[in-house]
Amino acid sequence: MELTRGRTMKGSDRICAALDVPDPQSARALAQKLSGRVGMLKVGLELFVAHGRAAVDAVRELAPIFLDLKLHDIPQTVESAARGAGALGASLVTIHASGGAAMVAAAKKGLAAGAQSVGLSAPKLLAVTVLTSLDDADLTAIGLGGPSREAVLRLGRLAVSAGADGLVCSPHEVSALRAALGHEPWLVVPGVRPAGSAAGDQRRTGTPASTVRDGADLLVIGRPLRDAADPGAAAETIAAEIDAG
Numbered sequence: 001m002e003l004t005r006g007r008t009m010k011g012s013d014r015i016c017a018a019l020d021v022p023d024p025q026s027a028r029a030l031a032q033k034l035s036g037r038v039g040m041l042k043v044g045l046e047l048f049v050a051h052g053r054a055a056v057d058a059v060r061e062l063a064p065i066f067l068d069l070k071l072h073d074i075p076q077t078v079e080s081a082a083r084g085a086g087a088l089g090a091s092l093v094t095i096h097a098s099g100g101a102a103m104v105a106a107a108k109k110g111l112a113a114g115a116q117s118v119g120l121s122a123p124k125l126l127a128v129t130v131l132t133s134l135d136d137a138d139l140t141a142i143g144l145g146g147p148s149r150e151a152v153l154r155l156g157r158l159a160v161s162a163g164a165d166g167l168v169c170s171p172h173e174v175s176a177l178r179a180a181l182g183h184e185p186w187l188v189v190p191g192v193r194p195a196g197s198a199a200g201d202q203r204r205t206g207t208p209a210s211t212v213r214d215g216a217d218l219l220v221i222g223r224p225l226r227d228a229a230d231p232g233a234a235a236e237t238i239a240a241e242i243d244a245g
């Protein structure tokens with residue numbers, strides 16, 4: 001399914017639901033509850049490592065797919081893995097920007113080749129800057145010292161100049177990245193928490209309306225939808241919150 005982008009997007013189009021569930025059947029059940037109320041579905045590591053292509057096939061006709069693989073390896077290996085991912089029919093695929101410029105370029109090449117091999121258009125390549133679960137103390141501990149915002153800007157610039165179509169960043173960095181990189185790159189933002197929901201392990205969080213106002217294209221929302229008594233109603237509430245903001 002095709003992905004739309006732009007100022008005219010409705011609140012619901014901007015929600016990407018993370019299908020963080022153990023199997024394709026649960027993914028499909030959750031996706032059906034959200035169908036028509038979100039713009040995109042995210043298949044991440046939990047589902048993909050256990051079930052591979054079947055995880056994507058289970059939900060592919062319900063919405064465009066964000067395949068969140070967060071690839072990070074030597075360029076040759078990432079290119080080959082991206083070739084496989086490019087043939088799966090996803091609209092967005094992720095890598096880690098910290099893999100470096102050559103790895104980002106290799107991923108782009110692999111996605112294009114994989115998509116072409118099955119007659120599809122290439123998925124957009126998104127680079128994860130800094131995981132939204134890390135705070136400044138965590139960054140210092142892994143040797144990426146300094147404020148997270150600086151690491152995000154540095155990695156964001158690197159990835160976009162190496163060919164990434166967009167970035168994954170926290171709500172806290174959206175406006176700085178927009179100011180630094182302009183309108184072109186997609187900004188996809190996890191760690192979004194509607195008023196009153198638990199942060200869980202996310203550290204750098206923001207609300208749906210403020211994150212879109214700052215310049216985010218898509219909001220990745222997992223537990224606040226998955227764990228809601230009525231996920232469809234929860235998605236509608238978030239969409240309304242975005243539209244109102």
Ligand code: C5P
Pocket residue numbers: 018020044068128129130131132133168169190191192200202220221222223224
């Ligand atoms: O449940 P929650 O809303 O925190 O889910 C966020 C989703 O976004 C998870 O699937 C997680 O893997 C993903 N993600 C993230 N931080 C990033 C990139 C992706 O939390 N930097």
